[in-house]
Amino acid sequence: MPDLNTPTTWQHFIGGSPVEPASGEYFDSTDPATRRTLYRAARGTAPDVDRAVTAARKAFEDPRWRDLSQTRRGHLLRRLGELLAENADELAPMESRDNGKLLREMRGQLAALPEYYHYYAGLADKIHGATVPASDLRVLNYTVREPVGVVGAITPWNSPLTLTTSKLAPALCTGNTVVIKPSEYTSATGLRLAELALEAGFPPGVVNVVTGFGVEAGAALVDHPGLAKISFTGSTATGSRIAASAASRFIGSTLELGGKSPQLVFEDADVGNAAMGVVAGVFAAAGQTCIAGSRVLAHRSVYEELLERVCERARTIRIGDPLDEATELGPLAFEAQRDKVAGYVDLGRSEGARVLTGGASSDGGLGGYFYEPTVLVDVDNSMRVVREEIFGPVVAVMPFDTEEEAVRLANETEYGLAAGVWTSNLARAHRVAGRLDAGTVWVNTYRAMSPMSPRQGFKSSGVGIEHGTESVNEYTRLKSVWINTAEEPVADPFTMRS
Structure with a gap:
């Protein structure tokens, strides 16, 4: 050893x-x-x-x-x-x-x-x-x-x-x-x-x-x-x-x-569970996962509540030594990756996005390559921070009004690796899962995986x-x-x- x-x-x-x-x-x-x-x-x-x-x-x-x-x-x-x-x-x-x-x-x-x-x-x-x-x-x-x-x-x-x-x-x-x-x-x-x-x-x-x-x-x-x-x-x-x-x-x-996976939160979702799903989808593993749920689409009626819950949890995420059992967010894997994430957040600001929480590099008290959990709003699908894979703890959140609009926004991407759907409506769950261009669709959960379940990426x-x-x-x-x-x-x- x-x-x-x-x-x-x-x-x-x-x-x-x-x-x-x-x-x-x-x-x-x-x-x-x-x-x-x-x-x-x-x-x-x-x-x-x-x-x-x-x-x-x-x-x-x-x-x-x-x-x-x-x-x-x-x-x-x-x-x-x-x-x-x-x-x-x-x-x-x-x-x-x-x-x-x-x-x-x-x-x-x-x-x-x-x-x-x-x-x-x-x-x-x-x-x-x-x-x-x-x-x-x-x-x-x-x-x-x-x-x-x-x-x-x-x-x-x-x-x-x-x-x-x-x-x-x-x-x-x-x-x-x-x-x-x-x-x-x-x-x-x-x-x-x-x-x-x-x-x-x-x-x-x-x-x-x-x-x-x-x-x-x-x-x-x-x-x-x-x-x-x-x-x-x-x-x-x-x-x-x-x-x-x-x-x-x-x-x-x-x-x-790559992926730029959407999470769709409908008006009938359990917003508390959805917020934890968003946190798990993009802040776990410091966002360094191809299936990161880095685009969140929330129905306008629950948009503000979801944002408040996600930001509240993001602000309390404990950053530090990954070997410490209490740590919740470790470093980015290397310096260039940390700089890439920081560059994307700066780009988002220049594109008109607003940072609700996070948005800065950190050394985690150890001198390493850390980046704060970051939530971006005032975004749309024309922005590079929404279109391109960042591979870090950065999530872009935008509202929608109808199911049709949510599916359209979710599918407006070159990627098709994964997606999340949060709803208590069983019919909607099946209907939306069938319309999303993604090889894996999770409903009321995220990042579940098994050797028995096949995994395939669509599009790019x-x-x-x-x-x-x-x-x-x-x-x-x-x-x-x-x-x-x-x-x-x-x-x-x-x-x-x-």
Whole structure:
């Protein structure tokens, strides 16, 4: 177990072993709450990526993995989930210190994370094809689902273990091998996860990690000819470039991208619950989540009450050390992100928005990259602070008069990742959920998640599905097999047979 109180050095993890970077170079990762150096990580470049993809391809073809039964793959996934649970006390503070996420939230994630591996463990031997009826009864036609090969997984800094798991678990469940490129801001837990996978019994090379920067290691992984699939979570702009690279080589891509998710609060909603939903949707995790409910649309009859409740809670949110159990808002993950959030709030002011509470940077008493919970009003859909993803604790609130107007305003965005609806009217709940352009719609709750529930972004929020049984199709290819059981020769070789 690494000691995060003493800066250490992490190597790449390739072929089941730590591997020094080809360049011999390293970079520092800092604690965003204190700006102190946590560790040094290998600075990956194209040669490191090539070595990792080669190791993954070798493992994919190795009988120890290739010929492992689906049930046995499930056993390994279950063991990996158990190891995550056993090492939760190490992993939770490791990630909390790396990206500033609250320790109590990370403990909750670590308690839930093994269930993802257990879910895919149970799913592993439920993946099968079908027997397809043929017009000629002497012909047997069946389908099988096969692993695609080497999967490249590029993960962000806001929830490294959870978002890596969303890719790793289904990829392993279906028999692929994986090369992970974690964010340069949060490398440690991805490397530790790879070590635990080896400990769980996955053969060397099945799970590999190359650390480094996006323009160096990330770009090299995306463009590597040995990949059969790319899975990426991050910005829409980067996702667009990755999709183009994958399409040029005719390989698959699963992309979970940006969001500017609306929360609709109707006149018949429980305003107290809705206010807590708004707080949870945008101030939890310091707003650093793709599903942040950063646009709030409130019926004019409850608009003022909702604002008062949200602002009152925002002003009392305790900012500070994410390792302190009493802290409610930790730092932004790095300085540039804090500056980006501050820049957006300044932009909002120049666009005519009014700051009701917050609107300033803070060091949290620790010298770190904190930003106050911020509520913006006097906004509309023409403003950049309403259209663009801020990825911080900033919410824009605007009124509406009719259900039709609320749905129109909610859908006036390039994104379609998530949405929230607050109402006591069951008919309205179903009606509005059906009309919102969002892959996930929560009613009278927000940020609920399960490995069993599929997740897909609409519009510029992504392509493909994560979680649920549907996700296995993202990591398999479908093969159709035709068997002629007739013994007599073909009567006419120049006609198509069925």
